[in-house]
Amino acid sequence: MLHLRLITPAEKTDAAVRLIDGTIGTTHLCVLPGAARNPSGDVVLCDVAREAADDLLSGLQRLGLDTTGSIAVENIDLSLSERADKAEKEAPGESADAVLWEHLSEATHEESTLSVTYLAFITLATMIAACGVVLDNAILIVGAMAVGPEFGPLAGISTAAVQRRPRLALRSLIALLVGFAVAMAVTVLFSLFMDAVGLFSQEQLDADRPQTGFVYAPDWFSFVVAVLAGAAGTLSLTSAKSGALVGVAISVTTVPAAANAAVALSYGDTVQTWGSSEQLLLNLVGIIIAGTLTLLIQKSLWSKQHERLRRRATT
Incomplete structure (x- = not known):
């Protein structure tokens, strides 16, 4: 699993959340309104299966979050969560075969x-x-x-x-x-x-x-x-x-x-x-x-x- 931390302008938060919700293989979605200060905006957190991450990252970039906000990705070494296990099973393919082009x-x-x-x-x-x-x-x-x-x-x-x-x-x-x-x-x-x-x-x-x-x-x-x-x-x-x-x-x-x-x-x-x-x-x-x-x-x-x-x- 990968952990995503997004800083989104307030006007783009709903679009980012809809994109995450619509991506198979995501879970643990959190939205912190107004939590970001530099740049100012909302903080969105989620976990995503590695094999689904590249498509999600491409969609977030199309929203312009890499220029108007921030997209940070971290590896999760251990995740004890049934939701995470379910997300990985739903995502197509195997995580070891996934390519994160960015x-x-x-x-x-x-x-x-x-x-x-x-x-x-x-x-x-x-x-x-x-x-x-x-x-x-x-x-x-x-x-x-x-x-x-x-x-x-x-x-x-x-x-x-x-x-x-x-x-x-x-x-x-x-x-x-x-x-x-x-x-x-x-x-x-x-x-x-x-x-x-x-x-x-x-x-x-x-x-x-x-x-x-x-x-x-x-x-x-x-x-x-x-x-x-x-x-x-x-x-x-x-x-x-x-x-x-x-x-x-x-x-x-x-x-x-x-x-x-x-x-x-x-x-x-x-x-x-x-x-x-x-x-x-x-x-x-x-x-x-x-x-x-x-x-x-x-x-x-x-x-x-x-x-x-x-x-x-x-x-």
Whole structure:
């Protein structure tokens, strides 16, 4: 269940209440006349099943409450209520399958913004991966993949494509390209420093690396894994399954490929630099394609669910 807190101008309160009453899957409706001060107006509270929330939020936005008042949504971790149980049973579909498009847009907007923290995470992840490829240490590679924040911009591009939001697409693309460019540039300098102090060597890079050699040898399996991971990652975002997103992060070789390219570039190894760059590009494209297709399928399925919900509400 989700909890909605609305601030509505007095003249729009009745319309908002009628909309909530007419939405299957809502309960615990409370109206507090004149309770809001900034902005002034009435406060309307209700609970709604997650699978019915997107349609309700769209209707509230059509009333203009996002501009003249406020719409706040919170997750309810525990609700001991027969009415809540009934509302969830009446709402079509399953809550785990529901997509809150506004929440997805907000989440991807936050995760795809180019910031100092984002640059720090992707740079540190790439430097950790650089140590992993030189030492042929799979544990360091997995750690670097878990630290990397690059799935946020990738999900932002997919979301922007489905929702036709060019500004979100541009913001996500800038974060992705600038993030990897900065991370790889710093990692080149890091590699030169590590070589100067005797911790990195070209012999280590050129040696047989059974644990990490795959990061500069792209093949169709790389693309297949990227597509599967992109679909899983998108589902984890839409269903708020953060644990699944961690699994996605450690299954795709984006950061390790960027790290190997940077280390190879520092030694002038064009073969590994090009192979790692291909691996990186292949994985990024696969994730974006899979994420976009997954969202399109979810959008199509839930549009049919919403249509059935509207028909039930009018009968």
